[in-house]
Amino acid sequence: MRSFLFLAALALAGCGDAAPDLSIHDAWARATPGTAAAVYLTVDNRGGGGDELVGVSLAGARDAAVHRTSMDGGVMRMRRVDRLAIEARSKVELAPGGLHVMATGLSRPLVAGQSVEARLRFARSGERAVLVRIEALGPR
Amino acid sequence: MSLRQVRLLLWSLVGAAALAAAWIALRPAPAPVATETVLTELGGPFTLTGGDGKPFPSSRLAGRPHAIFFGFTHCPDVCPTTLSRLARLRRQLGKGDGAFDILFVSVDPERDGPAEVGAYAGLFGTPVIGLTGTPAQIEAVKKDYGIFARKVPQPGGDYSVDHNAGVLLFDREGRFTATISADEGDDAALAKLGRITA
Numbered sequence: 001m002r003s004f005l006f007l008a009a010l011a012l013a014g015c016g017d018a019a020p021d022l023s024i025h026d027a028w029a030r031a032t033p034g035t036a037a038a039v040y041l042t043v044d045n046r047g048g049g050g051d052e053l054v055g056v057s058l059a060g061a062r063d064a065a066v067h068r069t070s071m072d073g074g075v076m077r078m079r080r081v082d083r084l085a086i087e088a089r090s091k092v093e094l095a096p097g098g099l100h101v102m103a104t105g106l107s108r109p110l111v112a113g114q115s116v117e118a119r120l121r122f123a124r125s126g127e128r129a130v131l132v133r134i135e136a137l138g139p140r
Numbered sequence: 141m142s143l144r145q146v147r148l149l150l151w152s153l154v155g156a157a158a159l160a161a162a163w164i165a166l167r168p169a170p171a172p173v174a175t176e177t178v179l180t181e182l183g184g185p186f187t188l189t190g191g192d193g194k195p196f197p198s199s200r201l202a203g204r205p206h207a208i209f210f211g212f213t214h215c216p217d218v219c220p221t222t223l224s225r226l227a228r229l230r231r232q233l234g235k236g237d238g239a240f241d242i243l244f245v246s247v248d249p250e251r252d253g254p255a256e257v258g259a260y261a262g263l264f265g266t267p268v269i270g271l272t273g274t275p276a277q278i279e280a281v282k283k284d285y286g287i288f289a290r291k292v293p294q295p296g297g298d299y300s301v302d303h304n305a306g307v308l309l310f311d312r313e314g315r316f317t318a319t320i321s322a323d324e325g326d327d328a329a330l331a332k333l334g335r336i337t338a
Contacts, residue, residue, distance in 0.1 A: 030216075030220045030224070031263055032216070032220070032263070033213065033256070033259035033260050033262075033263060035213045035214045035251070035256065035260075036213070036214045036215065036216040037216050038216035038217040038220070063298075067217070069217050069218055071305065071322065071323070074304050074305065074306055074321065075288055075302055075303065075304055075305070076218045076302065076303055076304070076305035076322075077292075077300075077302045078215070078217065078218075078292075078300045078302075079300075080294060080295065096217060096218075096221040097217065097218065097221060097322060100216065100217045102216045102217070103216070104214070104298060136263075136265060137220055137223070137224050137227075137263045137264045137265065138223075138224055138227045138228075138263070138264035138265035138266050139224070139227045139228035139230070139231040139264075139265065139266060
């Protein structure tokens with residue numbers, strides 16, 4: 001009987017509300033004189049459950065939020081994204097020209113070569129810290 | 141008129157009709173009405189303010205091919221990306237940093253003063269001319285260059301600016317030549333830059 005219950009529990013654990021399994025990597029931002037900065041990174045979800053990015057903060061910035069850049073007939077728009085879905089077994093990339101974290105109210109400029117800490121808050125996975133490396137602007 | 145003559149006349153009428161029909165069928169169709177007007181009169185003289193706080197008249201660009209990008213320093217994504225790309229393309233062109241001027245004109249004069257555009261332009265590791273001006277001066281330049289920009293309030297009291305994100309290319313005579321858009325490949329962009337620096 002016990003082994004049956006154990007197996008049943010194991011079977012139930014495998015389906016239904018599976019958990020997300022997030023890893024965040026390749027976080028970088030361009031150097032900025034201090035007005036606004038864009039942080040790019042990749043969130044990899046290897047788990048069977050989805051999650052949502054619901055908050056971001058960057059050390060030294062008064063405010064940070066995910067925004068999406070979009071082009072509409074040659075006009076560039078940027079709009080805030082309050083909840084960014086990270087589907088199960090998928091990857092979400094924040095990259096130039098698309099999704100990015102916009103940080104404003106920087107207390108100091110971001111200088112190439114330095115690293116700054118960012119904190120990402122997920123609905124299910126809680127808070128994760130990630131080190132953002134600052135890269136130089138201009139031709140590489 | 142004899143029967144023969146009548147027949148000749150009728151046949152020549154048939155022939156004429158056939159020629160007319162052929163002409164109508166084969167002449168080129170009228171051009172479709174364009175849905176976009178191309179502004180060939182883009183550009184115009186201006187005096188803006190440089191990062192050093194001094195007046196920058198457009199006459200300084202005489203004889204120099206140049207690329208103008210309209211943005212704002214509170215733009216964290218598209219503006220640095222576009223200017224970095226332009227700087228990289230200039231290097232790839234292989235004619236030196238003096239091949240053409242890169243100008244960054246702010247469409248956000250309320251927040252971008254000379255110090256802001258100067259600091260911003262100085263970050264790219266290659267000569268970039270940062271320009272701003274009074275709201276009236278910027279409005280005039282936007283109109284001459286066909287630039288659209290619109291403030292969009294953001295939560296928290298800040299605002300973003302929707303704006304054209306293309307780079308405008310001018311040859312050494314100051315004539316508008318082409319644009320480079322963000323979704324255009326490097327090959328096409330380099331070809332256009334090659335043309336204005338030829």
